[in-house]
Amino acid sequence: MKAQQHVVVSNLARMIDLSAVQAQHQQRDIEAVAKLARHYDLISVHVLPVWMPLLSQLLNTSPLVRPAGPVGYPSGGHVIATKVAELKQLIVDGAQEVDCVVNIGKVLTGDFEYIEQELVALVAAAGEVPAKVILETHYLNEAQIRRVCDIAITAGMTWIKTSTGWAESGATVEKVSIIADQVKGRIGIKAAGGIRDLELIKQLYALGVRRFGLSLSTATMVLSQLEQQPELFRELESNLEASALN
Helix, strand or coil, rough: CCCHHHHHHHHHHCEEEECCCCCCHHHHHHHHHHHHHHCCCEEEEEEEEHHHHHHHHHCCCCCCEEEEEECCCCCCCCHHHHHHHHHHHHHHHHEEEEEEECCHHHHCCHHHHHHHHHHHHHHHHHCCEEEEECCCCHCHHHHHHHHHHHHHHHHHHCEEECCCCCCCCCCHHHHHHHHHHCCCCEEEEEEECCCCHHHHHHHHCCCCCCCCEEEEEHHHHHHHHHHHHHHHHHHHHCCCCCCCCC
């Protein structure tokens, strides 16, 4: 790979959270995402909690790739104490980042005092480990998205994430635009759910997204495209920063 092209591929790789968090994912899937992550030095790999010990073992010779996992996944309906216990266990098992599903039902009910208590407790439990809050924007209106964004920032979350990938829609330009307008650079934005191609990645990047939750198939396709088709990386190089926001 030419040096300039390599820089663009590497920059995008450092924005990709590779994901294998569907119910049907099994050991071979965990091994596959770890292999791709090691090859490109992706920023992180996300697996369901039961696979965290295996993932940590697979990545222990790749210090640039962070093992990561979800909390309260995928419904967000766990009680706060259960989420805190799950988060702590993930860290014990090697997680270096955690993505926490907000209690969607409480948001829809309008119980924002509960949401604040939940997010504060999760941030405290995470300690030095970066924590993202997953909004599951498919179910939320604009006012609800804006309110949870503000609570997340106050609570000390490091990232706001659009979706789990389990809902009917996820990282749409419309919903990401709302998040970006509300947070105004005060917190990182992760787009996940329904990202299938480089074109959407470019649109979301332009809105301020600096983490992309991708499946194995999409990440493989996008990174291969950048390696093999110079016209695609030339279009990106004017937009991708010299280094991703970590």
